[in-house]
Amino acid sequence: MATAPLNSVRRVLAYGTSVIDPDKILMGMPNYAYDWPLPYVKGETKAETISNVEAIERGVQHNVTIQFDEASQAPFYYYTAADGIEHAVWFDDARSMNAKYRLIPEFGLSGSGVWQIMNYFPGAWLVVNNLFEVAKVL
Incomplete structure (x- = not known):
């Protein structure tokens, strides 16, 4: 499944903001993907x-069609590796990050943190710069 399905993130934020002041909450944004060998056990x-x-890049290498799960707001695809093992890959793209980042003002959150910031993903920063005014903190 998705690294952070929108429906699950929304449910957690709804609960969190019901018991904690939203100004004290930062939403964690995943910045990584999972490649699962199948079948899953x-x-x-x-x-x-x-x-x-x-x-x-792996999807392009295997010439797959990237699909999009509407409930989780996340892209995914399947491919078969050279050893014959089928894989499912779930990741985030600009569409899924846009959906998650829009939860910040919706729930009145303080902001967001990025899990695995060392994985540079240009799409994330395009979304952030489009939705928010980014201030430099010294």
Whole structure:
């Protein structure tokens, strides 16, 4: 499934803001992807963590069609590796990040933090600069 499905994030924020002042809440934004070998076996299957850029590049390499799950607001695709093992890759793109970042003003949050900021993803910063006034803090 998605790294942070919008429907789940919305549910957590609704609860969080019902018991904590929204001004004290920063939403965590995932900036990574998961490549899952299939079939998934609970407690056994381990995903490879990759960057969103690498997820897109891997999709291009395997000539796949990137799909979009409306409920989670997240892109994903399937591919078969050279060893014959099928994989599912879930990641974030500008569409999914836009949907998540729009929750900040909707819930009146203080802002957002990025999980795995070392994975540079240009789409994230295009969305942030489009939705928010970014201030430099010294």
